[in-house]
Amino acid sequence: MENNDKLLLLGDQAIALGAIHAGISGVYAYPGTPSTEITEYIQDSPLARGRGLHSTWCTNEKTAMEAALGMSYVGKRALVCMKHVGMNVCADAFVNSAITGVNGGIVVLAADDPSMHSSQNEQDSRFYGKFAMVPILEPSSQQEAYNMMEYAYDLSEKEKLPVLMRITTRMAHSRAAVKVKEKFSDVTCTGRESVPSDWVLLPGNARRRYLEVIAEQPQLLALSETSPFNKSVFKDGMSERGIVACGIGYNYVMENYPDGCPYPIVKISQYPLPMEQLTRLADSCKEVLVVEDGQPFVEEQLKGLLPSRYVVKGSLSGDLPRTGELTPDNVKAALGIESGQVYAPARNLVPRPPALCVGCGHRDVYDALNRVAAEYPGAKIFGDIGCYTLGALPPFRTLNSCVDMGASITMAKGAADAGQFPAIAVIGDSTFTHSGMTGLLDAVNDKANITVVISDNLTTAMTGGQDSAGTNKFEAICIGLGVEPEHVRVVVPLPKNMEEITRVIREEIEYDGVSVIIPRRECIQTLNRKLKKKRAEKK
Amino acid sequence: MKTDIILSGVGGQGILSIATIIGEAATRTGLALKQAEVHGMSQRGGDVQSNLRLSDTSIASDLIALGTADMIISLEPMEALRYLPYLSKDGWIITSSAPFKNIPNYPDEQALADELRAQPHVVSLDVEQLARENHMQKSANVILLGAAASFLKILDAATLRESVGRIFASKGEEVVNMNYRAFDIGHEYVKSLGL
Numbered sequence: 001m002e003n004n005d006k007l008l009l010l011g012d013q014a015i016a017l018g019a020i021h022a023g024i025s026g027v028y029a030y031p032g033t034p035s036t037e038i039t040e041y042i043q044d045s046p047l048a049r050g051r052g053l054h055s056t057w058c059t060n061e062k063t064a065m066e067a068a069l070g071m072s073y074v075g076k077r078a079l080v081c082m083k084h085v086g087m088n089v090c091a092d093a094f095v096n097s098a099i100t101g102v103n104g105g106i107v108v109l110a111a112d113d114p115s116m117h118s119s120q121n122e123q124d125s126r127f128y129g130k131f132a133m134v135p136i137l138e139p140s141s142q143q144e145a146y147n148m149m150e151y152a153y154d155l156s157e158k159e160k161l162p163v164l165m166r167i168t169t170r171m172a173h174s175r176a177a178v179k180v181k182e183k184f185s186d187v188t189c190t191g192r193e194s195v196p197s198d199w200v201l202l203p204g205n206a207r208r209r210y211l212e213v214i215a216e217q218p219q220l221l222a223l224s225e226t227s228p229f230n231k232s233v234f235k236d237g238m239s240e241r242g243i244v245a246c247g248i249g250y251n252y253v254m255e256n257y258p259d260g261c262p263y264p265i266v267k268i269s270q271y272p273l274p275m276e277q278l279t280r281l282a283d284s285c286k287e288v289l290v291v292e293d294g295q296p297f298v299e300e301q302l303k304g305l306l307p308s309r310y311v312v313k314g315s316l317s318g319d320l321p322r323t324g325e326l327t328p329d330n331v332k333a334a335l336g337i338e339s340g341q342v343y344a345p346a347r348n349l350v351p352r353p354p355a356l357c358v359g360c361g362h363r364d365v366y367d368a369l370n371r372v373a374a375e376y377p378g379a380k381i382f383g384d385i386g387c388y389t390l391g392a393l394p395p396f397r398t399l400n401s402c403v404d405m406g407a408s409i410t411m412a413k414g415a416a417d418a419g420q421f422p423a424i425a426v427i428g429d430s431t432f433t434h435s436g437m438t439g440l441l442d443a444v445n446d447k448a449n450i451t452v453v454i455s456d457n458l459t460t461a462m463t464g465g466q467d468s469a470g471t472n473k474f475e476a477i478c479i480g481l482g483v484e485p486e487h488v489r490v491v492v493p494l495p496k497n498m499e500e501i502t503r504v505i506r507e508e509i510e511y512d513g514v515s516v517i518i519p520r521r522e523c524i525q526t527l528n529r530k531l532k533k534k535r536a537e538k539k
Numbered sequence: 540m541k542t543d544i545i546l547s548g549v550g551g552q553g554i555l556s557i558a559t560i561i562g563e564a565a566t567r568t569g570l571a572l573k574q575a576e577v578h579g580m581s582q583r584g585g586d587v588q589s590n591l592r593l594s595d596t597s598i599a600s601d602l603i604a605l606g607t608a609d610m611i612i613s614l615e616p617m618e619a620l621r622y623l624p625y626l627s628k629d630g631w632i633i634t635s636s637a638p639f640k641n642i643p644n645y646p647d648e649q650a651l652a653d654e655l656r657a658q659p660h661v662v663s664l665d666v667e668q669l670a671r672e673n674h675m676q677k678s679a680n681v682i683l684l685g686a687a688a689s690f691l692k693i694l695d696a697a698t699l700r701e702s703v704g705r706i707f708a709s710k711g712e713e714v715v716n717m718n719y720r721a722f723d724i725g726h727e728y729v730k731s732l733g734l
Binding site for chain 1: 549550562566571572573574575576577578579582583584585586598599600601602603604605606607617618620621623624626627628641642644645646647650651654658
């Protein structure tokens with residue numbers, strides 16, 4: 001949708017277009033809310049297709065990060081995208097990529113999800129950036145997100161370090177008009193001569209590189225002080241309060257002051273923290289309020305970096321909530337402004353939690369598991385991450401656990417090691433290839449008495465139906481990992497097959513060893529979309 | 540001038556299409572816009588909402604503050620009531636009156652309808668029924684948009700109607716005309732109320 005030279009873009013899409021315009025050669029990602037739309041935009045972009053940019057999905061965030069590192073090694077720019085918990089999966093590669101350094105620029109995009117709209121924790125990715133000692137960028141608007149991409153790649157190549165860009169759900173999934181460049185970079189190649197030993201992290205080389213990364217830190221700090229994305233507005237004299245606002249936190253502050261903020265304010269969109277500006281702010285006010293989405297990353301640092309006589313407030317002090325995302329309302333309260341709420345909450349109102357779609361194959365899987373589990377009092381069914389996690393809720397209540405990608409298989413194994421019988425794992429097809437395969441090998445090698453259900457709907461359904469890495473390969477993968485071929489069973493999860501499915505589950509529970517049951521039926525959402533497309537083509 | 544709208548409904552009902560049409564009209568007339576959407580797990584039949592903000596000056600926050608929304612446009616009556624604390628004193632609720640019951644503990648329908656009717660500024664119409672009567676089942680959301688058009692002070696109805704045509708243009712003339720009719724049905728319905 002165009003308005004003169006402006007495009008109406010989600011934050012995710014602004015980042016994607018910014019990266020294309022910055023001349024990347026590829027995006028590497030595993031789908032995860034709220035980051036998925038970045039890669040999807042690049043996949044659908046005619047410009048990206050014309051340039052032959054790599055944009056197919058990766059098996060998980062670690063393979064994504066490593067592939068990007070390879071692209072960087074040969075001098076090309078790469079983008080890596082993931083949701084916050086994906087940072088845990090790729091942490092090994094991410095942290096070490098600061099030690100190897102980069103040749104072509106790398107931007108690692110982590111989309112955090114405060115309020116856990118679609119997640120299992122509220123971890124704040126900025127800690128990873130500090131941990132790895134790399135620059136962090138945090139845009140406050142869709143326009144800034146677009147503008148930042150070229151800056152980020154230049155910064156990455158100049159400092160020879162990957163750059164972490166951190167956004168939160170509201171930035172990712174909110175639309176605004178973005179002015180885009182008329183002229184932009186072609187695919188770039190730095191042609192940088194790498195010091196070969198930089199990339200060989202044997203202790204001797206790694207020690208040298210670590211010292212170099214540490215020596216670079218004052219320069220990163222200096223760049224934050226002069227960053228075009230950090231902004232300070234100071235006032236004359238002593239103010240009652242000073243504000244530090246990070247990323248979109250800045251918008252919530254400004255929303256409450258349509259005629260301009262009456263307090264001195266430092267807007268942070270690039271880290272490490274610009275301490276010169278922050279010290280000046282602290283010196284000019286009686287207390288500092290830190291407004292940041294996520295965990296108290298800045299608040300905690302300021303408490304340590306500023307002398308103890310300064311008063312720092314934020315979520316640790318209770319002025320802002322410790323959990324959940326920022327809103328104009330909780331920021332309003334922290335600023336001491338009265339709420340404008342007029343109407344009380346309605347009386348005739350109940351929650352409406354999400355549910356598995358009508359006609360979804362997972363429903364039949366849970367129906368069957370519940371029938372068989374009823375015959376085995378004490379049965380434990382370990383779940384995993386995807387649409388099918390909803391099987392933990394009524395009406396099914398089938399699952400006893402959901403922890404992280406792949407944990408169903410390994411938790412079932414650990415429980416079986418401790419004597420649990422039956423120990424059953426339920427995992428989706430995409431989750432299995434993401435992080436379940438290695439756990440299955442552990443189980444095979446230990447001859448663990450577990451039953452693994454790979455509920456295969458031929459797609460990564462939870463995030464909207466992206467390609468699933470293992471489609472058509474699951475039997476071969478399981479047999480290849482050492483599961484006995486006669487204990488790799490495929491069924492079609494439909495109500496009319498209930499008798500067969502329950503029989504297969506019963507037989508495989510009774511088998512003393514690793515068995516895999518693959519209920520396979522296409523996701524009802526992707527199926528409907530395909531049928532709709534077909535009908536449209538017929539017309 | 541600034542207009543803050545909360546769009547609500549149940550995942551899959553099509554509130555984002557309403558947002559897209561209003562968004563098209565807004566950007567075409569040069570208004571600033573911010574639209575926070577819900578993607579991910581809630582789209583599986585859970586409650587979904589979108590904060591749509593339009594203004595002739597720049598907009599800071601992606602989210603609407605409590606007590607400041609000018610309108611709640613909802614495809615489901617209970618979902619309209621969910622956002623009551625966000626409505627401003629003179630704000631309007633434009634909602635479908637047809638309950639979408641995909642949960643076992645849906646409130647008593649009569650009590651819900653009564654509570655809705657007790658609100659000072661509300662238009663409640665059965666867009667599903669109107670869509671069925673006029674053989675345009677897929678356009679219930681556009682009927683609702685037509686009903687909301689009179690209250691959207693920042694955009695005139697003709698501009699919005701034009702955007703209906705632009706958004707559906709790729710689907711052919713038949714679909715465009717059906718949606719024009721849907722828009723008109725909603726718009727006329729509200730006019731006939733003589734509010």
